[in-house]
Amino acid sequence: MDIEYIKDNYKFETLTEKHDLSNFECGSDDLNDFIKNDALNQQEDKINITKLIICEEEIIGFVSLLTDTIPLKNIRDENIRLKLKPHYNEDVEKVPKKKPLPAIKIGRFAIDKKYTNNGLGSHILRNVINSIRKLSENDVGLRFIIVEGYASAYNFYAVHNHFSNLKKDDELIKDKLDRIIQQNPEQTFYLYLDLKKS
Template structure:
């Protein structure tokens, strides 16, 4: 893509049945299939809400958000508290159209999502942002200050991820660190 990423001014619009999703391709069939086949149904069932990133009347990305929780025992850090679980908001899916990848747009959108969740945390109790990231893209989230939960058997996870490209790992970010 030749456009300067700083010049892209996208709108964020909630997914509706009126959107043409047929031309969106992020390079991961599972993500494309979710958007085209499952996102609206899950949204209607109140399982998550999907938002489209629109630029020049084209869908350049999407993300979905849903409620979550994270167990204190899964967090490597010592939070020194009496609670077993903390409230979280999960980024269920995040994808950028392949024509707009590898130029910083994903990081910019992730920063925007995290900022919106932080603002929301001033109205409702939310301590963490979570995401179940595909192992093959976890480095993107590490670069954006997400950490992984405790992994009991990292060697097993590594072997599984090599065999199955849909293997995910739960990552989290503390809202106080944004």
């Protein structure tokens, strides 16, 4: 299928037992195993919800979302940390840095390997982000989107889609990311997106 056609015609459908996932292959055993064996059970147990990305009845990818928090101390921008501290209704100087801030977590996100490396993943992710932004503006208070992304997907999230890594990972990413990707591409890094800045 043509990528531009997919961008104009895909839709999101909530995963059900009726969906045939047998042909889906994203190149990651972990993500393939999740969508084929774990996603529906977790959804039924209200752990997360998985939306399939479908075009012309073909499963192009999926995204799994759940609620989470991000500790205040993990926000890179000190101005944002200082601005958010007073919302705890405590003495600003005594607020623990690990106080949790509301977030939505992208638990899993994958595109079938037939359709990767052409901008489709970023296009879909932007729509997911926009949906979460609308939710935050109209239905529930949340400020951040977080993801525990694979090292191999670091550039996808951080460079192409403006997520920030945690400050504690700066040196590791700067000095060792290429080696980590070669040796352990599924090592994870926490990244976040501030909905007020994106």
